[in-house]
Amino acid sequence: MKTRILALASSLAVAAPLAIGTLGEAHAAPTSAIDNPPVTLVGGMTSPRYDYTNAIRETVWVDTPDLDGDGKAERIATDIIRPRELDGTARVPVIMDASPYYLSLGRGNETEYKEYAPDGSPTKFPLYYDNYFVPRGYAFVAVDMAGTARSTGCTDEGGRSDVESAKAVVEWLNGKGSAHDSTGAIVQATWSNGSTGMIGKSYDGTLANGVAATGVDGLKTIVPISAISSWYDYNRWQGAVKSRHYASSLSRTIAQRRTIPTDCSSRLNYMDANDADATGAHTDFWAERDYRAGSLYDASKVKASVFIVHGLQDNNVKTMNASKWWDDLGKQGVARKMWLSRLGHVDPFDHDRQEWVTTLNRWFDHELMGIDNGIDREPAVRVETAPNQWETSKTWPTQSARTMSLSPRADGTLALGTPERGTAGYVNNSRLTEANAVALGANPNRVQLLTGTTTQDVRISGTPTVDLGVTHGAQAGQVSVMLVDYGAMDRVSATGDGALTLGTETCWGAATTADDACYKDVTRRLQSTQLQVLARGWARLDGPGQHDVTVELAANDVVVPAGHQLGLIVSGASNGVIAVDTSPGMYTLDLRSTRLNLPVSGPMSGFAPGHLTAKDTDNLDRGTLPSLDETLWPR
CATH class of the missing domain: 3.40.50.1820 (Alpha/Beta hydrolase fold, catalytic domain)
Known part of the structure; x- marks a missing residue:
């Protein structure tokens, strides 16, 4: 040295x-x-x-x-x-x-x-x-x-x-x-x-x-x-x-x-x-x-x-x-x-x-x-994409990220391709907890849309958005949206913001009797979980009728491992967070107006593909839909 x-x-x-x-x-x-x-x-x-x-x-x-x-x-x-x-x-x-x-x-x-x-x-x-x-x-x-x-x-x-x-x-x-x-x-x-x-x-x-x-x-x-x-x-x-x-x-x-x-x-x-x-x-x-x-x-x-x-x-x-x-x-x-x-x-x-x-x-x-x-x-940017797994890059989101749009199907799935006609309804519930909203299975208080399982690791890097067509009858309503990673793995826990204070300490600098430089060590609080909410977003919907709104979710940079699936959760009030409308009214989601836009780095075939029509194939050349050819997607 x-x-x-x-x-x-x-x-x-x-x-x-x-x-x-x-x-x-x-x-x-x-x-x-x-x-x-x-x-x-x-x-x-x-x-x-x-x-x-x-x-x-x-x-x-x-x-x-x-x-x-x-x-x-x-x-x-x-x-x-x-x-x-x-x-x-x-x-x-x-x-x-x-x-x-x-x-x-x-x-x-x-x-x-x-x-x-x-x-x-x-x-x-x-x-x-x-x-x-x-x-x-x-x-x-x-x-x-x-x-x-x-x-x-x-x-x-x-x-x-x-x-x-x-x-x-x-x-x-x-x-x-x-x-x-x-x-x-x-x-x-x-x-x-x-x-x-x-x-x-x-x-x-x-x-x-x-x-x-x-x-x-x-x-x-x-x-x-x-x-x-x-x-x-x-x-x-x-x-x-x-x-x-x-x-x-x-x-x-x-x-x-x-x-x-x-x-x-x-x-x-x-x-x-x-x-x-x-x-x-x-x-x-x-x-x-x-x-x-x-x-x-x-x-x-x-x-x-x-x-x-x-x-x-x-x-x-x-x-x-x-x-x-x-x-x-x-x-x-x-x-x-x-x-x-x-x-x-x-x-x-x-x-x-x-x-x-x-x-x-x-x-x-x-x-x-x-x-x-x-x-x-x-490299200007350092990102922890999985627990203790860091990636560096010159820019952020990562330069290889491209937007992939997934649309709902009447069977409750999300896939590439032209949106299907149809609706899905849910009853607004101001007591709906996040845990109940994201749980797999039937729930009348939210709409749950799922992709197929991922065939390989996929990195989401940037800000997801969700286009929605929502109809309600309240004078002022709201929509709550979550993007969820379903699949068991060790994750940084949400408890204590993911930090666990230990009994040991280390010192960082000089000290006096009144001002020491020693602080308790802290480590990541890892926990094996079945799912994790990757991003959340909300929007106010003033006036009854149909609202066409784009909800911006929280930015993230995370790797979704192979074998997992992504879920889109749409509900009304969110207990302890948002409750503009607390009445138990019906909200209706127009499937054709709904689209999940994901900033994805990696081959698009990492997601179970939907059925592409001839029109969708033409759109690929104009960049409105992502290509399934993984050679076009740098890792």
């Missing part, structure tokens, strides 16, 4: 920032400071060089304009840890995790909270980022989102207040804006070289997405883990509402244990009045909270590189938040990387720890320190 000691010089000079405010005096940046710290490379990665125990630990409050409508500017609590040896001699890049959870619900698998000394200085930073990266020459910055912990303001469920509070810290780190310490003195980030990378899971990663979508200068990369890119796609599914007044409920929850009592009732009432629960519509309220193509923020503004991490079995933050973000960023030419695991809402630190930390180390080295370690020339 080769060791190298480098002093890295940034190609971007950071000008001495100007103070904005009336208190104190700005500290000019040390004129002799270099724009990147000396680092030690081992195996091409930065390695420990600086003393974590003696690192500078401090808190500042970054100033922002009024974000909650009370006419007062906000103060965003920002806890910092950075190498003491570099103070005044080198500016350092920043790894930043902005969160609403530092004092409310805690961070990580072991629910860690921030802790402070009697003088108010931070003694414990949740998670391992500080322990691991500060000794390697980085600063770590943990930001309390507006309305949470020690920051002023009110929470906003992904809206302007949330995003702008984190953005202000990125700007301050880049020499813009102002901050104050506990005495009220103005503080400038003269130690920062202006390059920030944001990281975080769930809400934290969502803030990273939102800040990137502002186009703020100084944000060089983000690593959103299990993160939201559109709050509408988190709270809704094609107009179907999964819970009422969720925005205000979540905002109350994350404001727990905040240290600055604030009356946020007007903001909460605004959310309840504008969340459009009654209609499920994508209103201006949701447009503000859409980072892909919203009214305030969108993918076209993103300058930072993006490393997306998501679980393909995440039923909390649904996979469309990753898949659509990935697509939109690609259309804008954003540098991208992505990991997709078979688990649910789980941090990769907790399911592939060694591989993840090594990859993250190399990613930040490349994006924030400019180290040419080749990570940008490696």
Whole structure:
């Protein structure tokens, strides 16, 4: 293993920032400071060089304009840890995790909270980022989102207040804006070289997405883990509402244990009045909270590189938040990387720890320190298509994926070929559970359509859709759709999002008595099951009569083994998820208008074929139906 000691010089000079405010005096940046710290490379990665125990630990409050409508500017609590040896001699890049959870619900698998000394200085930073990266020459910055912990303001469920509070810290780190310490003195980030990378899971990663979508200068990369890119796609599914007044409920929850009592009732009432629960519509309220193509923020503004991490079995933050973000960023030419695991809402630190930390180390080295370690020339995508079976590719969905359309038959099968005339009916049942809906056999509350068994492994890669013609008599109804893999095998369990915490632990970085770097090991929770739901989707159907609707299911990338069969389940209400119409009315499915569109990689003969007519054969040349010739389908 080769060791190298480098002093890295940034190609971007950071000008001495100007103070904005009336208190104190700005500290000019040390004129002799270099724009990147000396680092030690081992195996091409930065390695420990600086003393974590003696690192500078401090808190500042970054100033922002009024974000909650009370006419007062906000103060965003920002806890910092950075190498003491570099103070005044080198500016350092920043790894930043902005969160609403530092004092409310805690961070990580072991629910860690921030802790402070009697003088108010931070003694414990949740998670391992500080322990691991500060000794390697980085600063770590943990930001309390507006309305949470020690920051002023009110929470906003992904809206302007949330995003702008984190953005202000990125700007301050880049020499813009102002901050104050506990005495009220103005503080400038003269130690920062202006390059920030944001990281975080769930809400934290969502803030990273939102800040990137502002186009703020100084944000060089983000690593959103299990993160939201559109709050509408988190709270809704094609107009179907999964819970009422969720925005205000979540905002109350994350404001727990905040240290600055604030009356946020007007903001909460605004959310309840504008969340459009009654209609499920994508209103201006949701447009503000859409980072892909919203009214305030969108993918076209993103300058930072993006490393997306998501679980393909995440039923909390649904996979469309990753898949659509990935697509939109690609259309804008954003540098991208992505990991997709078979688990649910789980941090990769907790399911592939060694591989993840090594990859993250190399990613930040490349994006924030400019180290040419080749990570940008490696396959951009890593996907777990079966338990512990990973595939890499340059693109996603996999380049070999093509859409195969299957149509229902009157006998309840799904096959290639021209749709048959006919109908299938089911009685809406608001108490229908998913387990009952997917079980094989007769059930009056859903329609079940099955393919033949697969003759060889088939990979589904991308976003399935289902075209439906549904008739009902309610003033407002709904349709629930599931794609199911029927066949016994060991799968990553849905219990605990597929993660099993063990009694052993490993350590990742330096430590103090107040802040260790040791975390319990986690493994995949494997379970032998007879079936698995691969993708779900819902849609609201307003008004009685026939509705022709295309339901977009959750994106996935999974191998269906030979000998299994796929099932399409169509029902009305879904117990505990969607219940627009709770009456026991009849819903009718028009078979001729129904089609399952699957993004498939592999030979089409992997599915039991249906009967192709002469017309269907002609359509093959025009690309409207897939070919059964497996030589046309690269594996």
